[in-house]
Amino acid sequence: MEHHSFSSSGPLVSPAPQPNKATFRRTSRSEGNGVCPIPGIPADILRMRVKEGSKIHNLLQFVSNRMQGRGGGDSTRTPVRQVVFTGSGRGITKTITCVEILKREVEGLHQLSKLHYKTINEIWESPQQEAAALTVETTVPAICILLSKDPLDPQEPGYQPPHTFSVPEDDGGGHRDLLRTADRSTSQHAAKRLCPNS
Template sequence: MENYRKAGVVEQPCPCPFPDLPADTPEVRVRDGSKIRNLMKFALSRMEGKAIVFTGMGPSVAKAITCVEILKRRIRGLHQFTRLLYRTVQETWEPLEPAAGLDSLTVSRNVPGIWVLLSRELLDCSQPGYQAPGSFDALYLPSSSSE
């Protein structure tokens, strides 16, 4: 690929995997360069409603999961639906020297993505990807004093 340069990237739109979600449900699009504190500030200000959706594609999937877990600790009793899917990305590569006889290339990649719906209301527990509100009390170890 040292004889090519990237000419363009076209990302195919990814439809929301939660079909019966109200249109006014806030969506937090997590990007690789997003700061977690800014994402959390936005999410907490929008969580006054009943639900919120976090999305992350490619390298931002881990950051989206981190944000979801932080929000679940700050606001107790949230129900969760998780959907994993792929978005198709087409990259166009042009040759650096057209006279060398090289053709343009189009590369299609499937980039993994995650959509997480957090809701204060009970969701359909029979659907795959559902996670009930949990207790975080077991996660905190009692402090022991060592002398």
């Protein structure tokens, strides 16, 4: 659920109307730098920000290569041991889908999931000089999911141990077939296991 509040740079109008796209246009948009609710996240951790329009195949190919020490033109690259996926609003479902697929790509991953809220600020202006600009503040749900090859605290709310998946050996096309399932939402059963940050 999204929550909206409005303020005007001119005389206050109460209640402030929803910006009409016919007379107002959005001139800027910024997201609050909310702190990730997962405790102890290293500053240099690999972060994957998933948006509504992100290509799941590209995200998974990049992070899978990094976690398995492939790519980048350096065959001896040290594999990363942790990655955190973040998404908000309509990007939450895609974030969970990325996590579920990656857990099948890279075995033995511990998971820690937290739900929180973040603030988005938008400036709407009208070409009519007498109309004051509107600032629209929206609060949207967001998710932060840590995947780690190293053990995590099992007592932390939102923790999930590694799962054993029965995936057949890669026959040359299995990897590509798995990535093609990205558009199929696996979030329904995953979301039930998520624990809000208390």
